[in-house]
Amino acid sequence: GAGVSQSPRYKVAKRGQDVALRCDPISGHVSLFWYQQALGQGPEFLTYFQNEAQLDKSGLPSDRFFAERPEGSVSTLKIQRTQQEDSAVYLCASSLLDRGYGYTFGSGTRLTVV
Amino acid sequence: AQKVTQAQTEISVVEKEDVTLDCVYETRDTTYYLFWYKQPPSGELVFLIRRNSFDEQNEISGRYSWNFQKSTSSFNFTITASQVVDSAVYFCALDGSQGNLIFGKGTKLSVKP
Numbered sequence: 001g002a003g004v005s006q007s008p009r010y011k012v013a014k015r016g017q018d019v020a021l022r023c024d025p026i027s028g029h030v031s032l033f034w035y036q037q038a039l040g041q042g043p044e045f046l047t048y049f050q051n052e053a054q055l056d057k058s059g060l061p062s063d064r065f066f067a068e069r070p071e072g073s074v075s076t077l078k079i080q081r082t083q084q085e086d087s088a089v090y091l092c093a094s095s096l097l098d099r100g101y102g103y104t105f106g107s108g109t110r111l112t113v114v
Numbered sequence: 115a116q117k118v119t120q121a122q123t124e125i126s127v128v129e130k131e132d133v134t135l136d137c138v139y140e141t142r143d144t145t146y147y148l149f150w151y152k153q154p155p156s157g158e159l160v161f162l163i164r165r166n167s168f169d170e171q172n173e174i175s176g177r178y179s180w181n182f183q184k185s186t187s188s189f190n191f192t193i194t195a196s197q198v199v200d201s202a203v204y205f206c207a208l209d210g211s212q213g214n215l216i217f218g219k220g221t222k223l224s225v226k227p
């Protein structure tokens with residue numbers, strides 16, 4: 001596609017519910033990143049894929065967070081047993097190659113846990 | 115440790131004023147990349163510029179200009195003759211060792227007519 005597409009755009013979840021957030025990167029982009037942006041803050045790194053390999057998941061805040069990219073294109077970020085502190089905008093970015101080549105961001109999914 | 119500091123939380127100017135957004139970074143890498151992104155109210159991050167650590171030439175793109183100074187670890191962004199459409203949150207970011215971006219907390223710019 002022309003850009004990075006994320007769905008849903010908004011998600012309201014009850015505390016304890018599981019959610020899945022989808023990212024469609026730009027076709028052919030090797031690298032894919034997930035970021036979490038709390039209100040009034042800068043985005044913070046969650047995890048990084050190169051093709052289907054998850055090379056870095058050091059930013060995932062707990063074992064309730066899980067990400068996958070099984071075929072090296074679409075990625076899903078799953079959050080189990082959501083808690084109020086998970087409320088944030090989740091941004092996906094893709095890049096043609098690895099570091100330094102610039103990143104295209106999606107519009108994000110705003111998750112609200114009530 | 116790698117870190118990006120944007121000391122200005124919010125700036126308010128009147129249209130046609132010039133405004134400079136400050137960015138200071140920390141890294142031990144000799145090769146690194148710096149970025150500026152704009153985040154309008156709609157939420158997407160819009161890429162503005164990428165600069166590598168070996169290129170200290172200042173860059174101008176229309177009303178935007180960037181001043182990169184390795185000696186002070188700064189990468190400041192100036193908007194000349196600001197317009198209402200420039201109102202947004204602006205983020206400075208550093209390309210971390212793992213390939214991820216390390217963002218500052220952002221500067222919210224409000225341009226009033």
